[in-house]
Amino acid sequence: MEERTYYSLTPSQQSIFLSRKYSMHKSIVNIPTSLVVKEALDLDVLEDAVRKGIKRWDSFGIRLVKDKEPKQYFTTREAECIERLNFTGKSRDTMEKTFLKLGSRKLEIYDAPMARFFIVRTPEGYGGIFSVINHLIMDSWAISMFYKDCMEIYYAMKNGTSMPKDVRPYEEVLKKEVMYRQTEQYQKSLEYWKREFSCGEPIFTHINGSEVLEKYRKKKGNEHARYAGAFYLRSTSGHDLHWIHKEDIEKMNRFLEENRFPSLQVMFQMGLRTYLAKVNSHEEDVSTYNVVARRGTLEEKMTGGTRVHFAHFRTIMPKETKFIDGCRMLFDKQNELYRHADFSPMEMFDLEKSLLPCKPGQSYRSASMTFQPVPMSVGNGPEIESRWYSNGAVSQPFYLTIMDGDGTGGLKCYYEYMSNVIPKERIKDVHRYMTKVMLEGAKNPDITLEELYKMY
Incomplete structure (x- = not known):
């Protein structure tokens, strides 16, 4: 019998576990993704590289035990399956529909491997990988790093060169995470979030506009309510991809350099926040979820696991606020929040409910946003194409994820949303306006929110 060390679920895993438990669609925790390398790869070598990669990443050894409170342990690193998919002579549309279908099939979570892999030949003759990985064992950052590792293994085997460096064990990171509540930092973060939820009640802002809150107020007979229902038992999933191309990203980057901002994240936050304010009667008080990858150290960057936390992100900006000042405010708030992002999202929700009128x-x-443009260069720099797919379910009204543009210099904006609540045209409008706000702000940093609201 193998010796097992059992660990509690981390706060990140707990939120994912609960979303699966209470969702009608158990595929809600699937992360379906593909990586296509625009070369005629040797699929036998590629499959061998994926198998070797799985053995290098201890996340593929995580197993859950069904109990009153689920536990996890590490064992043999393997996937549920590694199969071949050949789309030679078929269309791209057929391939994409196949990926969508496979991505919506649920994965078992108890005492079973939580990943499926497919070695792919595309209609164009390229080689690639399609996978469905359970969010309980990996997040998008980890999956990107895993793909990169597999391709480095592939080219090392093909070219007879040395293998990539060993991957850091996630189990060591997990041990620290489950001990977080015993640290001094936990107490500091607890006090921080108590202060955050004790400085006045926020107000609900929906991507569809102020009519959502107004309808909720009428329904509940409370004309002063500042919260609304945002969760639906029955929901359908929308998943749209929109690009921001290289020439526009270059304009934004010049603004960042001139004003010493470290990344485009603050501009995307400003663009999304301005849209929410605009459609909610020019509301000054806007709150979103800032989704934090929590991959600050080298150890965290180069491991598997899931480390994503949702954090309450509130800013108050009068209409006279200039674009540049709004960016600075968001940047300062973001840095403040990151110091306390290890705090459990579930505990943050409980704290909010205890200090504010809002109930479960x-x-x-x-709206939620994550900025995660992890570059995906492989081998000697062949052109690649990566894609994140819908898993057929959705857990929140609106979620924007910004990812790398596969070496094009652009960025991909993935919009996941409740399509029975938010129409596709609204998503197009959000993307168009958000991009316009960022470009106008980059061109004229002194433009005010009031002036931005007038732009259509």
């Missing part, structure tokens, strides 16, 4: 099933936030 109600919220002050309808």
